[in-house]
Amino acid sequence: MGWLAGPRARARGGVGSPRRAVGEEPDYRFSLANERTFLAWIRTALALLAGGIAVVQFVPSFGIGWARHLLGISLVAVATMISATSYSRWQRRERAIRLGAPLPASLFPRLLTVGIAVIMVFALAFILIDVATGRA
Template sequence: MVNEWRRRLRLREVGDEPDYRFTLANERTFLAWIRTALSLLAGGVAVVQFLPDLGPHGLRLVLGFILVAIAAMLAGTAYRRWFRVERAMRLGQALPGTPMPLMLSVGVAAVIVVSVVLMAVA
């Protein structure tokens, strides 16, 4: 684990320095994933704490948990995605794929389904 962190800290020693515009674009993408995670977290807390008329408490907890779980997955994978893209750019490799858009889409679809159920029950 410690060696992994040391290797990541030495990213600047890998390959060639990419065009700074690509590095900054990669950073903006990372920040967008983090903003999305924070928004989902705020939504999860709001559903549970501030919408008592939305339906049974148990269903609100499920909806809030789904939102917070998606937020945790996005926040947990955003740095890894940034690192892999930065490394690929430095080595002149193809950019790696990511499951993040799929995870986000499936999670939001689950939120929509639970929201529809809550609206039908309320």
């Protein structure tokens, strides 16, 4: 639980300094912006996770029996992808900031947008099928 240690410990041993420090000490505003971006990704993952659990737990069953599970599993799978890659994304950007290099380009936001759009299209289709067959 060392990460719970207060500012005093950090001032003493520099707990917070990156282990593989490269380049120069960057403008702290860039580091904090990077950290907030990381946290925004984490919250995105948590929101998708909550949505995935909620769609299985609270949404009434669709006409197609496996529909809720398909939606829930894909949402949580996307959340897992985001959170599993979030640390390396943060670290790559931190390195780039320290080296004064351009931020690494990433296909990830585009993939994520397409993935969520596909899941939403499936959700819409399930609802429309229920409406068309008079279930809803």
